[in-house]
Amino acid sequence: MELRMGSPAPALKVENWLRGEPLTSLRPGKVYLVEFWATWCRPCVHAMPHLIELQEKYKDSGFEIIGVAACEKAATADEARTNVDAWLTEKFPNLNYRTAFDCTGEMKKLWLEPSSSFGIPTSFVVDRDGHIAYIGHPAPLDDVLPKVLNSSWRSSYEAKAVDAKRISRVRESSLSQPIYAKLGPAMQDEDWAAALLAIEEGLAVMPDSFDFRRVHADILLHKLRDIKTGLPLMRELVEDAINKKFEAMSWVVMALNQLFHPTIDNSHLPHDDRFAMGKELSEQILELNPPQGDGDFKFGCYFPVAQYYYESGNKDRAIELIEVAIKSLDHSEPVPDQTKQRYLTSLLQALANYTGEPACHAGLCVAPQNKTSETQNAVTS
Numbered sequence: 428m429e430l431r432m433g434s435p436a437p438a439l440k441v442e443n444w445l446r447g448e449p450l451t452s453l454r455p456g457k458v459y460l461v462e463f464w465a466t467w468c469r470p471c472v473h474a475m476p477h478l479i480e481l482q483e484k485y486k487d488s489g490f491e492i493i494g495v496a497a498c499e500k501a502a503t504a505d506e507a508r509t510n511v512d513a514w515l516t517e518k519f520p521n522l523n524y525r526t527a528f529d530c531t532g533e534m535k536k537l538w539l540e541p542s543s544s545f546g547i548p549t550s551f552v553v554d555r556d557g558h559i560a561y562i563g564h565p566a567p568l569d570d571v572l573p574k575v576l577n578s579s580w581r582s583s584y585e586a587k588a589v590d591a592k593r594i595s596r597v598r599e600s601s602l603s604q605p606i607y608a609k610l611g612p613a614m615q616d617e618d619w620a621a622a623l624l625a626i627e628e629g630l631a632v633m634p635d636s637f638d639f640r641r642v643h644a645d646i647l648l649h650k651l652r653d654i655k656t657g658l659p660l661m662r663e664l665v666e667d668a669i670n671k672k673f674e675a676m677s678w679v680v681m682a683l684n685q686l687f688h689p690t691i692d693n694s695h696l697p698h699d700d701r702f703a704m705g706k707e708l709s710e711q712i713l714e715l716n717p718p719q720g721d722g723d724f725k726f727g728c729y730f731p732v733a734q735y736y737y738e739s740g741n742k743d744r745a746i747e748l749i750e751v752a753i754k755s756l757d758h759s760e761p762v763p764d765q766t767k768q769r770y771l772t773s774l775l776q777a778l779a780n781y782t783g784e785p786a787c788h789a790g791l792c793v794a795p796q797n798k799t800s801e802t803q804n805a806v807t808s
Contacts, residue, residue: 430541432560432581432590436461436553437537440529441495442504445512447525450493453553457489458575461551462565463539465498466514469766471548473723474565475519481568482524488576489555492524497534498547504530543597554581561586563593602632603639610642619650637677640664644685652695661685665704669711676715676728683708683731687738689777705735718751725755726770730777737781749778753788 430437436453439461444450453459462478464471482492501507508528515522527534538544538551542562550568552561552575560575561567567589574580606629613622623646629639644664647657664685668678686693686705693701709732716722729752737745753774756767768791775793778786785794 428541430538430559431562431594432586434559436551436557436559437541439493439527440531440533440537441527442531443508443528445496445508445515445526445528446494446522450525453557455557456555457491458485458555458560458572459551459553460490460492460568460572461538461553462492462494463497463534463544463547463549463551464494465496465500465547466511467500467765468498468547470564472518474548475522477568478565479519479521479523481572485572485576486523490572490576494522494524494526495529495534495538496526497529497532497539499528499530543600545600554578561589563589599633599636603629603636606632606639617650619646622646623651635667637674637681641681641685644682648685648696649691649693654695654697658697658700661704662700665708669707676712676724679708679711679715680728680731683712683735687731687734689730689734689780702735702739705739709735718748723755726752726774729755730773733777733781742781746778746781749774749781753778757789 428434436459439450439452460478460481462474464475466472478492478494482490496511499507499511501510507530511528515526529535539549542549542551544562548565550561550563550565551559552568552571554560554575555578558581560581561571571580571586571589574583574586580586606625609625610622610629613619613625622642626639626643626646629636630643633639644657644661647653647660651657661682665682668675668682671678683705685691686696686701686708712728712732716725716728718725729748733745733748733752736742736748753771756771756774771788771791772793775786775788775791776796779793779795783795785792787793
């Protein structure tokens with residue numbers, strides 16, 4: 428049965444309650460936020476401090492958050508439950524909302540699968556009548572919750588537009604599945620011609636898909652090295668990324684990674700075109716998230732920017748940006764340890780390569796590696 432705005436809220440069938448008193452059912456007259464999350468999910472973790480603020484802000488308005496850890500990864504259910512419990516104790520000792528654990532798959536079957544919610548975090552807002560008022564990412568909750576609490580949300584044009592957009596994304600997902608069924612094996616077999624056919628088939632039905640456009644550029648520029656076709660496509664991607672109104676940072680970082688990610692060999696790309704696009708994208712990233720600002724995720728978005736400046740011959744600027752990125756790992760919202768370690772290792776490697784000396788941070792040290800001839804030529808040109 429499909430679950431969407433206006434549907435009766437499903438039952439709560441969880442394995443254990445890790446925080447707060449057990450709750451057997453949703454009580455009429457209250458507004459609930461049922462939040463599906465996992466410790467390994469960076470966007471989930473990033474959202475948690477905001478959820479804590481929302482619980483505190485609306486606690487006297489008949490509002491309650493229920494966190495549901497239903498997607499943990501471990502060898503056994505007991506290990507997964509223990510890991511979540513320990514993680515919450517370490518990262519969020521003052522968590523102020525109920526948190527449940529379920530490894531049986533029941534909550535997925537009742538909530539995620541009927542709503543075609545294939546990723547996390549996913550928020551389900553249940554109104555005072557016990558019906559679904561909102562399904563989606565937690566980011567818009569500041570706007571949604573006050574209207575659900577005063578019972579004006581579900582009848583609003585805004586709510587209907589949000590629900591229609593979500594259903595459209597679900598339909599897009601169903602369209603993309605047969606594309607990935609062809610693309611996956613072709614990529615695994617390094618059959619780039621077949622992969623290109625699959626991705627172009629996908630772009631015909633989803634022309635602005637982030638993933639399809641990223642893979643399309645990668646296949647043409649780096650796998651097939653078809654400069655004649657790939658370079659105009661890359662220019663179009665750069666222009667579109669810079670003009671994005673929503674998710675702009677993700678798009679410009681994706682585009683810049685195609686041109687200046689340190690692990691990608693770009694020596695075959697025309698120098699002037701590559702650096703002109705790199706300059707435009709790097710300046711856009713620094714405008715959206717300046718070094719002196721408090722914007723999040725510098726450790727993710729500054730990596731290719733630093734590489735652009737390094738290859739442009741501005742080593743000091745490259746070093747400065749990498750150091751800012753490393754520091755941001757310590758001051759950003761909680762980041763899963765495995766993710767933090769991965770970013771830190773890559774950033775320290777870049778810093779060591781730029782300075783020619785070992786780079787250390789938080790007990791981790793990385794030695795410089797020999798620079799590729801591409802980088803050396805770019806710096807000295």
